Amino acid sequence: MRDSGCTTFIVHARNAILGKLSPRDNRRIPPLKYDYVYRLQNDFPDLIFILNGGLDSFDLISKEMQQNRGVMIGRAAYNNPYILSEIEHKWFGEPLKSRYTVASQMEDYASVQVTKGVRMSSITKCMLGLFKSQPNAKQWRQILSDHSKLTKLGPAAISYALSKLEQVNNSS
Ligand SMILES: Cc1cc2nc3c(=O)[nH]c(=O)nc-3n(C[C@H](O)[C@H](O)[C@H](O)COP(=O)(O)O)c2cc1C
Structure with a gap:
């Protein structure tokens, strides 16, 4: 993938058990393996790895931002969109919107x-x-x-x- 020119990878850090679990369960049941993403970043420092999967609170997002070059939030933004205001305020220093x-x-x-x-x-x-x-x-x-x-x-x-x-x- 790198040889074809891709430089940024967003990794949902868990194995999908295809054929056994539904897409919904595959996003919930297999254990998260954040350390795989840290290792990828370490092994390929010229590429950018973005961590995805299970980030559902500002504290967790903030913690993973210390260890990764970026994070992607899926369900948390959909189920609890106000988390985006919290991030805008606490991470980017913008005034907190009601x-x-x-x-x-x-x-x-x-x-x-x-x-x-x-x-x-x-x-x-x-x-x-x-x-x-x-x-x-x-x-x-x-x-x-x-x-x-x-x-x-x-x-x-x-x-x-x-x-x-x-x-x-x-x-x-
Ligand atoms: C509303 C919504 C729509 C999504 N649509 C897609 C999609 O079209 N293709 C895809 O590969 N993943 C899709 N996803 C999955 C996300 O890309 C993400 O990998 C997944 O939700 C795991 O991250 P999370 O634990 O932060 O939710 C979607 C997720 C949500 C919440």
Whole structure:
């Protein structure tokens, strides 16, 4: 692969047991082998190896950033997208954005994207976990996965969902 010109490799650091485990289970069950990635980087210092697999907290990401030239985050960014704000703040020194600010910025983003033909559900499905572990996370998910609401309201479905959160938070 190096001889063909590839210089950066993203390694999901576990064996896949093909034929026995589903792709989903293959991302969960076989043990992670981060040391293989460290060794690859050591053996091929002219190439760049990026560690992927199982990085689900800022502390773990930060620890692996000390030992690797980079990391890739998959499910954590999808299931708990607010981790990206935490990384932006703690790793890159940017001001910490609230979940509400992130959601409002996503509404602005969605307003542009829908004019290009992107479906609202394609945007909101990556935001369903934004309020994970917060009060009313379920209600947030319900509104933003309700196709009739998304069709009727378009990008405004996001501020509608936020207003519902505020109402419940104020009354509880
Ligand atoms: C929403 C989502 C979509 C993904 N799509 C692909 C894909 O199209 N092709 C692929 O090889 N891996 C795909 N993956 C797997 C990731 O590339 C990654 O290797 C995997 O999730 C393991 O990293 P993680 O433990 O940080 O999740 C996807 C993962 C997620 C969460």
